[in-house]
Amino acid sequence: MSRRAARALFWLLLGLPHLASGVAAAPQAVVLQIDGAIGPAVADYVVRELRGVRQGETRLFVLRMNTPGGLDTSMREIVRAILSSPVPVATYVAPSGARAASAGTYIAYASAIAAMAPGTNLGAATPIRLGAPGLPGGAPQQPAGQKEKGSEGATSSSEPADAETRKAVNDAVAYIRGLAELNGRNADWAAEAVRTAVSLPASEALKLNVIDVIADDVPDLLRQIDGRVVKVAGKSERLATAGLEVVTAPPDWRTxxxxxxxxxxxxxxxxxxxxxxxxxxxxxxxxxxxxxxxxxxxxxxxxxxxxxxxxxxxxxxxxxxxxxxxxxxxxxxxxxxxxxxxxxxxxxxxxxxxxxxxxxxxxxxxxxxxxxxxxxxxxxxxxxxxxxxxHPVVTGKEGLLGAEGETVAWDGDEGRVRVNGEIWRARAQRPLEAGARIKVIDREGLVLVVEPA
Structure with missing residues (x-):
């Protein structure tokens, strides 16, 4: 009996990891936090999370976003990761008072689901040219800033005066139109947001088909989008988000x-x-x-x-x-x-x-x-x-002139003297006695010319 019990216990212990993995593999909605300007760190964080997804566990990514904009290169890197992700991505502008300006608008348009909390806004997607024309680094970085206006404040869609700005704006318009058509959203308003920097509150964005839903929080978002058909990596997919476990994946130390x-x-x-x-x-x-x-x-x-x-x-x-x-x-x-x-x-x-x-x-x-x-x-x-x-010179010939010392040995008009702790050959115009104090008045090669001090 003891052997049978030991075997049973052994197989039970072997099965525990599988039971634990089964519990851990419950369907999840992973929330990624984007709070602040979109730059290299945010792009690295989002791209790593999207590419490291476990499809069996993660059924939806939610980008909970509050951003004033950011760098064009980082924004496009995030957009590419969203479009190639095998798991649907929902961009959720939250909490109330948050915004998805400039680069945030492009990311929302690229997502399978675009949602906003009440009291939020998005838009102002006009590209900002960085640097001076003709200088290295002066190429336009779009969308890189924000110039907010109300939706009713858009009065002009005239083309910019210089060719470089026109190229940047037209490129941004084509880019955001493509994202809008991919997910069936309002392409005309997207182009207006680029050309005239207009912004929309959540209620107007929903009416104009800029976003899909207005949700109070992430669980409310999951309830509202359950059963919707969206495009994921170029294929249609029906969302099953009701009852998903909400898991937040905060930025790690690397980010x-x-x-x-x-x-x-x-x-x-x-x-x-x-x-x-x-x-x-x-x-x-x-x-x-x-x-x-x-x-x-x-x-x-x-x-x-x-x-x-x-x-x-x-x-x-x-x-x-x-x-x-x-x-x-x-x-x-x-x-x-x-x-x-x-x-x-x-x-x-x-x-x-x-x-x-x-x-x-x-x-x-x-x-x-x-x-x-x-x-x-x-x-x-x-x-x-x-x-x-x-300061007086303290090295070389000039450093010795005026220095005082004493005679060590003397014979006639020549002898040896100690100056600054060193023994030198010396000569004088008259005989000196050993131990007499002397002063250096000149130097001729390695011989000092001295006189009584």
Missing amino acids: ELLAVITDPNVAFLLMLLGVYGLIFEFLNPGAVAPGLVGGISLLVALYALNLLPINYAGAALVLLGIGLMVAEAHIGSFGVIGVAGIVAFVIGAIMMFPSGAPGFTLSLSVVAAATIMTAALFLLVLTMLLRSRR
Whole structure:
């Protein structure tokens, strides 16, 4: 009996993991939180969750969104992941008071279900051009900002004046029209949202077939969309969302870290820390710590800047400004080169991150603080330089002139003297006694010319 009981217990223990997996495999609706500007971190978070889906467990993804807009590249990456996802995706603008502006509007149009909570709005999808024309990094990034108007405030759909802006707007119109036609939504209003930056509250969006439902919360959304037929990865599918278990998948540490380093303020400070660390290491070889910190900071900054829309002319001016201030410390032009470096630094910092993308602009307070610190460093170096110019020379021939010492041994008009702890050959115009105090008045090669002190 004991053997039979042991076997039964053994098979029971083997079966427990399968029972647990069966319980864990209950149908779920996974909620992804998008709160803030849409950038590289948000795109990485959403794409990883959509691609890592377990179809047996997850029946629906809900993007709970509140965003002022974001970067075109990140938005399109999310849209591609939504359109290729084997699991239907619902975009839900919530909570009340939230918005899905600019990039958020495109994501809502790309989703199989577009929903809003009462008191929310979406729209203002006009692309914002980042950077100056003709400069590297000046290509348009769309949709990257917001310029909200009421739906009744749209008075003009005239074409932009310059060709570059027209191309960006027309490309955005074609893109959002394609998304609207794919999911059977109002394509004309979508085009108007791009051309004239109009916005809609939830009630009007439902009337104009911009969204599918207005829901108070996620469970209410699941009840309302149950049984609807939507397109998922190009195929029609009937939703079965009633009774799904709602599971929230918050951003992990990787997303949080990426969000921190892709903040323009953090990336800018990391770049400065990296450059200054490497400069200090080159000027003081063997210090090690500045070189390590500077190298790591600069690599992380370059990774972040590669993901952000930056103006390369501005970045070049920042580096030029730092280079000029370093040159001032070595050349000593009494501030002329240093002042030019500070001016270049400030202008470059302002130009480096264009102001069109919400959530991805450089804070003026950060620019001011960085400029003050850099200028203070420059003034410190300049002050030390000026002080060193006033100090007497303490090396070479000039460093010995006027120095006092004593005779060690003397014979006639020549002998040996001790000056600054060193023994030198010396001569004088008259004989001296051993132990007498002397003063150096000249140096001829390795022989000092002395006189009684």
